Amino acid sequence: MTMKNKVDIAIIGGGIIGLYTAFELAKRGVENIAVYEKRYIGSGSTFRCGTGIRQQFGDEANIRMMKRSVEKWTTLGDEMDFPKFKMAKTGYLFLLYDEEEVKTFKRNVALQNSLGVPSKVITPEEAKEIVPTLDISEVIAATFNQTDGKANPFLAVYGLARKLRKMGIEINEYTEVKDIIVKDSQVEGVRTTKGEIKADIVLNAANAWAKIFNEKLGLNIPIEPYKHQGIVSEPFKKGEIKPMVVSFKYGGAYFTQKANGGLIGGIALKYGPTWDLTPTYEFLREVSRNFTRIIPALKHISIIRQWGGYYAETPDHNAVIGKIKEIEGYYLAAGFSGHGFMLAPAVAEGMAELITKGHTSLPFDFYDPYRFERGELREQAVQMG
Ligand SMILES: Cc1cc2nc3c(=O)[nH]c(=O)nc-3n(C[C@H](O)[C@H](O)[C@H](O)COP(=O)(O)OP(=O)(O)OC[C@H]3O[C@@H](n4cnc5c(N)ncnc54)[C@H](O)[C@@H]3O)c2cc1C
Known part of the structure; x- marks a missing residue:
């Protein structure tokens, strides 16, 4: 045409x-x-x-x-x-580790609720009911929104x-x-x-x-273009990690399980401004370190792919x-x-x-x-x- x-x-x-x-x-x-x-x-x-x-x-x-x-x-x-x-609609689960974080997230949840978003503050035990493999020994609260x-x-x-x-x-x-x-x-x-x-x-x-x-x-x-990276892992038992799990304490980590059972996610490690998108070993190492602090059982699975992509960032x-x-x-x-x-x-x-x-x-x-x-x-x- x-x-x-x-x-x-x-x-x-x-x-x-x-x-x-x-x-x-x-x-x-x-x-x-x-x-x-x-x-x-x-x-x-x-x-x-x-x-x-x-x-x-x-x-x-x-x-x-x-x-x-x-x-x-x-x-x-x-x-x-x-x-x-x-x-x-598998939810987002933010894990919170200190009083300052809890204060900020309580304020956010109140604002979200006032605008009709049904998020809630939950206990570490309730977070573990949602993702049973979580290590909650340091978690003092969490927020969750099913929608x-x-x-x-x-x-x-x-x-x-x-x-x-x-x-x-x-x-x-x-x-x-x-x-x-x-x-x-x-x-x-x-x-x-x-x-x-x-x-x-x-x-x-x-x-x-x-x-x-x-x-x-x-x-x-x-x-400005900044290089961020992501990973996927080999598949494991489906439904183990339904929501997006987020931990600012552990590297700004975020991850969830894909439909095929593999994990997808990343951490807050960025480079730039740059047009270079080459994946780095530093990222791979830090992803492994932080993800396994949140869910120790993840040490048993392998990362199969890593890639770079741009965040187009403003101040x-x-x-x-x-x-x-x-x-x-x-x-x-x-x-x-x-x-x-x-x-x-x-x-x-x-x-x-x-x-x-x-x-x-x-x-x-x-x-x-x-x-x-x-x-x-x-x-x-x-x-x-
Ligand atoms: C590792 C990583 C994880 C992320 N995770 C999330 C997430 O979980 N949730 C979320 O919401 N967002 C996430 N993002 C951000 C998200 O990917 C972007 O914000 C979103 O894709 C932006 O969409 P876009 O259409 O604006 O940009 P793009 O998808 O980048 O599209 C812009 C297009 O413009 C084209 N283009 C550029 N110059 C020209 C030209 N001169 N002529 C013609 N075409 C041109 C490019 O080739 C490109 O395809 C993530 C990003 C990365 C890198």
Whole structure:
């Protein structure tokens, strides 16, 4: 199929944000959309993520966004006629080891409850009922929310792409956008490795790479690529570790069991800013050390794969989402700092509303691209890894 040379909306980036936003736009009747992906869809951070989806944040905006996202993750399989895709509501379990942590998490749970998220503070013994192999000798409390969970990013991406193609939306893989064409402060299109495309609206959903375009356009928005890593283990008895288990004391570790019984997760060891994604031995060693402190029985299983991926980080670990005032027709949704997979449904919905109606009822002000230059950083988002 030949690529169109004129579209209404050009989306840079075929990750979960770009594809989901295309879907929300298409659902609203915008037909002439094209997605440009420099490699294959999902190949950026999305296929490298830890699969986690949680509403246990510490601020109102992220909790509201995630509550909406979970509603949408729940129905996505049906919406895209791909019932194989399902969010598994297996919960998130935060293990707490000192009074300071307990105080912070109690405050977070109260806020989450006030916004309709049914998280709760539980005892170490109750945590052990949820994950029987836990070592709770140092744990003094935990928080748990059953409506958090996980989803398979491969099924999400392929399901969305299949549905988009059925809806007549163009997804161009191996098509790199080299420049956003701007004339008299108005977007006119994109210049790709396969030719120029006219478009009045461009969405930059290139996440870790978003700053390359911003810099070329003279915009100073702090989004930097950091190398984080993940692992999967060989399968073991299914259902042993249902929730995402998190321990800030032990390396900022997070892990859960996948549908095939293997473990997936990581720790808070990062390198950068850097474009290098080479996996490190230091990470492998620290993952093993920290995971086995949380569940000693894990020493009996082997790690079978390790990979690097980008967190597109901002100074307050919150994304940058909105309309760019200096350039008419230019929108940005990037800098997801390690929680962009889970946020994608609400981000896409809000972005589609913003583009088609000029406003959204979702709390996009929180992610205002201009907060940095005003020196109004948000409270650091609760970040895994
Ligand atoms: C180890 C690890 C664990 C993680 N765990 C979680 C988790 O448990 N839960 C969670 O919510 N998030 C997690 N994340 C973060 C999550 O992966 C990202 O926030 C999310 O995938 C961002 O989606 P995106 O679509 O914005 O970016 P991406 O998936 O990176 O998509 C951007 C796309 O833009 C393309 N692109 C770049 N430049 C160009 C160009 N010039 N032309 C065309 N295309 C271009 C890239 O190739 C890429 O495919 C994790 C990340 C890592 C690395």
